[in-house]
Amino acid sequence: MVSVVTHPLVQHKLTLMRDVRTGVKEFRELASEVSLLLAYEAMRDLELTTETLETPIQQGDFPVLTGKKLALVAILRAGLIMTEAIVTLVPAAKVGHIGLYRDPETLLPVAYYNKLPADIAERRVFVTDPMLATGGSASAAIQSLKDAGAQNITLMCILAAPEGVAVIERDHPDVHIVVAAVDSHLNDHGYIVPGLGDAGDRIYGTK
Template identity: 55%
Template sequence: MENVTIMDHPLIQHKISRLRDKTTGTNEFRTLVSEIAMLMGFEALRDLPTELVEIETPIETTKQPMIAGKKMAIVPILRAGLGMVDGVLNLVPSAKIGHIGLYRDPETHEPHEYYCKLPEPIDQRTILVVDPMLATGGSGADAITMIKQHGGKNIKFMCIIAAPEGLERLHKEHPDVQIYVGALDRQLNENAYICPGLGDAGDRIFGTK
């Protein structure tokens, strides 16, 4: 699938396996999500544009590459996406942060918007949308549609675990968006949970039920 990257780094695989374990507690789970986001972000941001900037070393004046333009916007899908923000910020501390709030209808499993706040000028930024789980693909696809409606153009999507159904839907609705996946799981069950998955990422990050 064009524009889709499935991560195969041993560190990412190991940490995702720890996430899956039901005995992994809230504190460790939260730390792991942040670490995985940083490792994945390193790959997802490989093509950030740079420009030569003049700096002075202790030896001489030189022109060296630095990140160009209006830099980045990290946009977590609330609430579980919040767990991935700090990991990416460790890589790009100057990034601005937007928020998109979507909730899933328990009957239809379709997402509904309740909040959208994006840093301006959004059309000039590299936008990284983050959400730990890509299940049906509805929330991810709707979040990207909302960002495009606000003028966003250069959009990437990063999730830790995806179901094939969600990945196919997101790619079909937004073929121009680069998608980064930590692990591609087997399928969705009848409740639209990813199998084998890791349960509810939001509950496990925030310690709620």
Template identity: 60%
Template structure:
């Protein structure tokens, strides 16, 4: 992988993230536990993804006196889930920011070319006025992430952050080459991809493990 700007990739090494990722990777982890762990990890990663949100002053009354506090400034966030597996992270993100708007982009990976094929997109009408956080459990080849962000930029979105549980060096390089302005936040940077485009050591197919389809 080519060298990236210092702020282009953040691997969150918090002990809770490392612990929960280990349990998530374990093939013996049940579907119910897998869903719960993804939701918990998305909260921890979402904390980092929202660190740069702008604030504005606000005057409030505590039970004891008047004070000046701070609140989020401007339009609410938009979380964009890459279907279907992105919805596992989306749930936890909405726990963190329940007032956020939500968009969905449906993509599947062609098994022969490994390229992303779009089959669905639904975004808020004013998405271009909002900061977007794109969520997908895996950044493998990077093709799905690039395709989704291409679509968002086409309708005027920016700035954009990409959040995933695991990333491969190939995916990071692909996304950063196509969209160097998009920051990547992940729980781990794994060894690489196998011949089928799966992350190794990885955690298997995140969608199948989330929804019990295999």
């Protein structure tokens, strides 16, 4: 299932990210802000219970989070900016990292790093990667999480291509995808069109 977050703030900030004139500092800030707004949508069904406590006025029963603990897993390197933003919302969440890069010739994912919380199987997992292009890296990352025992997985991306969405829906139909937009298509180099360029390069100022 794909959820496109159409909130005006998300769409406005995404447009600013697309602009070739947007510099590194502003792009990085916008990526963090959009990530927080995506997390708001992706986590809207977190379970609540009540806790009895006293306010300065009186005692009462008030909602607190319950259910599975959370894990945020960044697909390196670009997913870091999203995880670093979202962890400010859920500071008790554990953080994992999966290192993958796309071979420029085959466009297939190549793994180089994997470090996950030991209790990942007991946690609800939110995977972060700004771009869902071919879908190969995200699918491989999700498979490695499943191999480690994770069962409840949500993929959060700022921008997606239909081809990448189709790969995740084919390989992992149980994974919920939350994005700010699904663009037209991929070009011959595997870039999203119209897209916003290479998210990692624009976040970190590299080429």
